[in-house]
Amino acid sequence: MATVVDLITYPVKGCAGTSVDGSHLTPAGLAHDRSFMVVGPDGVYRSQRRDPRLALVRPTVSADGSRLTLAAAEPEDGHGALHLDVTTAAPRRDVDLFGTTYQGIDQGEEAAAWLTDFLGAPSRLVRVPPEHGRKTDGVTPGTSGYADSSAVHLLSRASVDLLHTRLTGRGAPLLAMDRFRPNIVIDSLPEGAQGDRGAQGADWAAEPHVEDRIRRAAIGAAELGYAKLAVRCAVTLVDQEAGARGGPEPLRTLATYRRAPFGIVFGAKFAVTRPGKLSVGDEVAVAEWGEAER
Numbered sequence: 001m002a003t004v005v006d007l008i009t010y011p012v013k014g015c016a017g018t019s020v021d022g023s024h025l026t027p028a029g030l031a032h033d034r035s036f037m038v039v040g041p042d043g044v045y046r047s048q049r050r051d052p053r054l055a056l057v058r059p060t061v062s063a064d065g066s067r068l069t070l071a072a073a074e075p076e077d078g079h080g081a082l083h084l085d086v087t088t089a090a091p092r093r094d095v096d097l098f099g100t101t102y103q104g105i106d107q108g109e110e111a112a113a114w115l116t117d118f119l120g121a122p123s124r125l126v127r128v129p130p131e132h133g134r135k136t137d138g139v140t141p142g143t144s145g146y147a148d149s150s151a152v153h154l155l156s157r158a159s160v161d162l163l164h165t166r167l168t169g170r171g172a173p174l175l176a177m178d179r180f181r182p183n184i185v186i187d188s189l190p191e192g193a194q195g196d197r198g199a200q201g202a203d204w205a206a207e208p209h210v211e212d213r214i215r216r217a218a219i220g221a222a223e224l225g226y227a228k229l230a231v232r233c234a235v236t237l238v239d240q241e242a243g244a245r246g247g248p249e250p251l252r253t254l255a256t257y258r259r260a261p262f263g264i265v266f267g268a269k270f271a272v273t274r275p276g277k278l279s280v281g282d283e284v285a286v287a288e289w290g291e292a293e294r
Helices: 052-056 109-119 157-169
Strands: 002-009 018-020 022-026 036-039 057-061 067-072 082-085 092-097 100-106 124-127 152-156 184-188 214-219 222-231 263-274 276-279 284-289
Touching: 002 022, 002 276, 002 284, 018 057, 036 092, 052 057, 052 109, 067 109, 082 109, 109 124, 152 157, 152 222, 157 184, 157 263, 214 263, 222 276
Parallel strands: 152 184
Antiparallel strands: 002 018, 002 184, 022 276, 036 124, 057 067, 067 082, 092 100, 100 124, 152 263, 214 222, 214 284, 222 263
């Protein structure tokens, strides 16, 4: 009825994501997702809200998490790739994420120098400590690394298609999916691929914002529990290819039909209730539905 069409992990908070064919879903989200974070000298996290050039940093992390590479999106930026041995033994330091203090393991002077030069502002790179015990809120509580809130952000293509229809109607250009930085993107199964499942519920994934109503779902060997709607911020205004703000969309259009009492919402956040392997092509089996929180 619905299938995973993309899995994206963001090893360094605020930096570019990497699409993967499969990943182990840990209690804190896709493997290595938001395991690292860029902070200023005061330990406060850096975000594309204030540092849109973060979008031009392309991080990759080894399967075991022991090696991290930072590379610029374009070679002409003059920044060669930096290959780091990740440390979990360095001293911890206080870091600030949305006004809450957590701990981070500083990844050293080379990483600090590379990021400072690239962003044009004093910066350091920290990693989530193994003892990180962050608790996330929502309908289903959970944990996450340095993500904004819950471990997994799920978005349907139908929701993006509706936005594109509305953008076109206003004469605005279409926007890439990466503006919304989802972890799991779902879509309807191709026509004719539903076999003898019958018509009942066959097209639910074609309903825009169906993710708002999913309360429990199994994907591959993993299971998700609904936490909250995803409140959108100025990061969606950043052109991820240019590393710069590109105008008032999509927030201007989303505000006309996706405004909730607590903000503009698009996509949904989930906690991991059962870790396990998931892959592109896995079907999404919804075990429980609810009413949208709007």
